[in-house]
Amino acid sequence: MAYEYHRSGSLEEALVLAAGDDSALIAGGTDLLVALRKRKRPAPRHMVSIRSLPELAEVSEQAGSLHIGAGVPMADVLANTVVREHLPALTAALAVIGSRQIRNVATLGGNLCNASPAADSAPPLLVYEATLELAGSSGRREIAISDFFLGPGRTVLRPGEIMTAIRVPLPGAGAQSAFLRRSRVAMDLATASLAAAYTARDGKLINLRLAAGAVAPTPLRLRRTEAFLEGKPVAEETLAEAAEIARSEVAPISDLRGSEWYRRELIGVFLSRALRPRSTRMKGSA
Amino acid sequence: MKTLLRFQLNGREVAFEAPPHARLLDVLRDIAGLTGTKEGCGEGECGACTVLVDGRALNSCLFPALEADGRSVVTVEGLASREGGLSELQQAFVDEGGAQCGFCTPGMVMSAAALLAENHSPSDDEIREALVGNLCRCTGYTQIIASIRAAGERIGKAATQ
Numbered sequence: 512m513a514y515e516y517h518r519s520g521s522l523e524e525a526l527v528l529a530a531g532d533d534s535a536l537i538a539g540g541t542d543l544l545v546a547l548r549k550r551k552r553p554a555p556r557h558m559v560s561i562r563s564l565p566e567l568a569e570v571s572e573q574a575g576s577l578h579i580g581a582g583v584p585m586a587d588v589l590a591n592t593v594v595r596e597h598l599p600a601l602t603a604a605l606a607v608i609g610s611r612q613i614r615n616v617a618t619l620g621g622n623l624c625n626a627s628p629a630a631d632s633a634p635p636l637l638v639y640e641a642t643l644e645l646a647g648s649s650g651r652r653e654i655a656i657s658d659f660f661l662g663p664g665r666t667v668l669r670p671g672e673i674m675t676a677i678r679v680p681l682p683g684a685g686a687q688s689a690f691l692r693r694s695r696v697a698m699d700l701a702t703a704s705l706a707a708a709y710t711a712r713d714g715k716l717i718n719l720r721l722a723a724g725a726v727a728p729t730p731l732r733l734r735r736t737e738a739f740l741e742g743k744p745v746a747e748e749t750l751a752e753a754a755e756i757a758r759s760e761v762a763p764i765s766d767l768r769g770s771e772w773y774r775r776e777l778i779g780v781f782l783s784r785a786l787r788p789r790s791t792r793m794k795g796s797a
Numbered sequence: 798m799k800t801l802l803r804f805q806l807n808g809r810e811v812a813f814e815a816p817p818h819a820r821l822l823d824v825l826r827d828i829a830g831l832t833g834t835k836e837g838c839g840e841g842e843c844g845a846c847t848v849l850v851d852g853r854a855l856n857s858c859l860f861p862a863l864e865a866d867g868r869s870v871v872t873v874e875g876l877a878s879r880e881g882g883l884s885e886l887q888q889a890f891v892d893e894g895g896a897q898c899g900f901c902t903p904g905m906v907m908s909a910a911a912l913l914a915e916n917h918s919p920s921d922d923e924i925r926e927a928l929v930g931n932l933c934r935c936t937g938y939t940q941i942i943a944s945i946r947a948a949g950e951r952i953g954k955a956a957t958q
Contacts, residue, residue: 515798516817516863537861544820544859545840558817562864586853610930611908613841615853616860697929698842 516558522566522646522675528559530648530671538562538582539617541609542625567620567675575681581620581644581674585632586611588619597681600635600688600706607631610698620674623659626666626729627700633660633730634706635690637722641679647672660729686710691781692724695768701725702769705781714744716786726761726774733760736782745786753786754779802866806831807875815862822846822857824865825872833873833903837932844931847904848872854911856930873903876910885955886910886948895944897935905931909945917953921946 514535519525529536535555537543539562546552561567567582570591577593588594589605608614608622608631622632623643633656641656647669656677659666668674682688692704704724710717719741721733736757743749763774799814806829813828825831825848837845839858846857849871876884883891886909896902905928912919912927919927924945925938933941 514817516800516861518863518866540861541841541856541859544861548840558861560861560864609841610844611911611927612844612847612854612856612930613859615855 514554514556514558516560518560518562519564522561522564522673525559525561525564525673526646526648526671528557529673531557533557534559534671536561536624536673538567538621539584541613541617542621542627561673567618567673569676572681573678577679577681579619579677579679581623581676582618583620584615585609585617585619585622586614589614593681598635598639598679598688600638600690600708601632601679603690604631604635604692604704604706607692607694607697619677623656623677624666624668624674626660626662626664628663628727628729629700629704629725630730631690631692631701631704631724634704634722634724635688636677636679637730637732638688638706638708638720639679639682640720641677643674644676644678645672646675651675653678657732660731662728682708683710685712686718689785691785693777693781700768703763703774703777703781705778705785707782707785709786711745711788714788715742716740716745717742721757721782721785723757723761723778725768726763726778728762731761733757735760740786745788750783750786754782757782800863802863804865804867805869807871813862817861817863819862820858821848821850821860821862821865821870824862825857825870831872831874835900835903837900837904841930842932843901844904844908844928845901847907847931849907849911852911852914854908871907871910873906876906884910885951886913886945889948889951890941890944893944893947894940895936897933901931901933901935905933905941909948912945913949913952917949917956919945919949 517528533555534557537560567580569580571578585605622630636656643654688708690706693702703726706722709719719737724730740753758775758779763771765771803812825834835845837843841856841859848857851868908931924942
């Protein structure tokens with residue numbers, strides 16, 4: 512692991528360094544350093560640290576959205592009062608990512624850029640329809656989170672491009688959201704997870720958004736299941752039919768955390784639990 | 798190429814030269830000679846290497862040493878007084894039998910120190926949650942939780958006197 516380590520002093524400097532040949536960005540480093548240690552990826556020549564860059568460190572409320580700097584440690588996102596009050600699915604997801612020691616350094620932007628299919632912050636941010644702010648040497652752009660992931664470890668980020676912020680529209684009054692997840696033991700990656708956001712009006716599901724984790728090459732929106740349920744009252748038969756659609760909409764693999772069949776089953780169960788009225792909201796593990 | 802790194806270690810200003818890939822854990826154990834901080838898994842699962850950086854518990858096996866520059870680092874050695882007297886928390890681990898083989902103990906103590914700094918009277922659930930990232934293969938955790946509960950009570954009592 513013979514790399515040079517550069518601590519960037521500003522986003523501008525980081526963009527210049529990151530544009531160089533054979534460089535890798537490091538923020539909290541809790542995924543990258545483990546991957547290097549296990550030789551799951553080759554060491555870069557240049558490690559460009561964006562830890563504690565002021566441009567990536569802010570959390571602020573702006574015009575009905577919460578702007579979360581991509582470099583904010585997950586512990587700080589979890590402790591934020593606006594997050595806790597308005598974004599319960601994100602709160603529940605962050606509370607079960609790693610340990611305190613990990614959350615104190617691992618960043619929200621890093622969880623997304625690492626692009627694990629099991630990234631727990633992704634399903635909540637998908638149902639909240641977050642926008643990602645990216646900066647590159649040729650300028651800035653914004654992208655919907657649903658367009659961000661391409662495959663395991665792969666995103667639309669161009670070489671040298673840095674995620675600077677995650678912008679989350681704050682749900683309106685009456686909106687509900689939940690995050691359900693199953694793992695074998697504490698601190699393990701999710702076997703499967705599901706986030707749901709909706710408004711219940713006259714017993715009907717309005718503006719329903721569903722997203723699943725660890726059941727496809729990327730975290731994904733369950734758009735067919737959403738379309739089926741939108742505007743419908745929550746009845747047992749409807750939920751059973753929706754669960755069937757959700758099970759067919761995901762594409763899980765079998766691995767040491769669970770079989771393909773089991774993961775599909777979990778998604779169906781999570782869907783019922785998330786949408787059934789007065790259901791016990793799962794905080795963390797389902 | 799080594800880089801000079803300056804930080805506060807257990808309250809004292811220190812300066813060390815470290816290579817770019819050194820972990821904070823390496824600097825603490827091999828250069829500073831503070832071997833209280835242990836390496837267990839080396840990948841952020843077991844918590845034996847837990848230290849406080851700017852007051853926050855983190856895994857020193859996943860923290861690049863160069864990132865410690867300008868920060869304050871506290872290890873298990875830094876909890877005791879300069880004369881070697883144990884802190885309330887360390888003494889509680891002794892009194893309540895919170896250690897068996899002892900390998901996980903420095904990490905447990907540091908996670909507990911971070912918890913008690915923000916909450917003197919944590920519930921058992923809060924203690925368990927704070928220790929999710931610290932594995933112990935001997936005790937079954939019961940005496941560790943009792944140790945932290947006892948330390949919180951003593952610190953709370955001392956604060957109200």
